[in-house]
Amino acid sequence: MKYIEPHGHMVSRTTADYKSMALAGCVAISEPAFWAGYDRSAVQGFHDYFSQLTQYEPARAAKFGIEHYCWLCINPKEGDDPGFAREVISIIPEFISHTNVLGIGEIGLNKNTKNELAIFEEQVALAVKYDQLILVHTPHLEDKLKGTRLIMDAIEANGNVSPGRVLIDHVEEHTVKEVMDRGYWAGMTLYPDTKCTAQRAADIIEMYGTQQIWMNSACDWGISDPLAVPKARMELKHRGHSEDIIHKLTFDNPFTFLSQSSNFTLAE
Numbered sequence: 075m076k077y078i079e080p081h082g083h084m085v086s087r088t089t090a091d092y093k094s095m096a097l098a099g100c101v102a103i104s105e106p107a108f109w110a111g112y113d114r115s116a117v118q119g120f121h122d123y124f125s126q127l128t129q130y131e132p133a134r135a136a137k138f139g140i141e142h143y144c145w146l147c148i149n150p151k152e153g154d155d156p157g158f159a160r161e162v163i164s165i166i167p168e169f170i171s172h173t174n175v176l177g178i179g180e181i182g183l184n185k186n187t188k189n190e191l192a193i194f195e196e197q198v199a200l201a202v203k204y205d206q207l208i209l210v211h212t213p214h215l216e217d218k219l220k221g222t223r224l225i226m227d228a229i230e231a232n233g234n235v236s237p238g239r240v241l242i243d244h245v246e247e248h249t250v251k252e253v254m255d256r257g258y259w260a261g262m263t264l265y266p267d268t269k270c271t272a273q274r275a276a277d278i279i280e281m282y283g284t285q286q287i288w289m290n291s292a293c294d295w296g297i298s299d300p301l302a303v304p305k306a307r308m309e310l311k312h313r314g315h316s317e318d319i320i321h322k323l324t325f326d327n328p329f330t331f332l333s334q335s336s337n338f339t340l341a342e
């Protein structure tokens with residue numbers, strides 16, 4: 075059964091991972107821009123990264139029949155340095171017309187600082203200016219609920235963003251309902267041990283339903299699994315969920331959200 079990996083950091087992955095994902099049924103990947111594990115020392119570092127996301131990764135994915143899409147931004151962690159962040163934001167328009175760009179992301183908050191929030195608001199405005207979708211990173215652990223609310227409040231304060239064009243990722247049991255109730259799409263990020271496991275994701279779906287929600291693996295440079303989505307499908311199947319429900323969660327839902335960008339051209 076085919077699936078979409080809607081949030082995968084393939085720059086952290088080997089070519090063998092592309093192959094494994096293709097064998098597991100992956101037909102498209104969307105890759106948000108994120109923190110590299112270290113702070114870049116110059117805006118040129120982001121110039122190279124955006125080139126990698128818009129040119130190199132699509133070619134690498136295509137070798138395995140996978141369509142590659144991406145998102146551009148300065149991540150919340152480096153967004154805490156507003157002077158530097160604004161330099162990075164100023165080069166995003168150079169890349170935004172690439173045919174694999176779906177929107178601005180993953181923007182959001184890391185430690186819920188004033189600087190992070192200011193840069194988040196400026197990138198929401200950038201998305202509005204260029205009519206782009208938005209993909210949001212929410213903070214971890216004790217900062218998550220407060221940060222998720224700050225993020226939704228800031229988007230609504232902008233006044234020009236439809237919540238249906240925003241995906242709020244890394245939801246957990248205590249944030250998913252409010253995200254959905256306010257009209258946003260929700261993303262569950264599956265990790266092998268910490269954060270949301272396949273079992274917790276299945277519990278969340280059983281409690282809150284299958285509307286406006288997707289599952290992704292992140293598959294970043296940390297302890298993560300590029301096959302987390304197909305493994306979650308097995309968990310759902312094991313629990314007796316139908317093929318239709320599993321297909322909706324891992325193909326139709328990301329397809330519907332991402333298709334709001336005219337650059338997303340995957341055949342149904």
Ligand SMILES: [Zn+2]
Nearest residue numbers: 106108180292
């Ligand atoms: Zn991410």
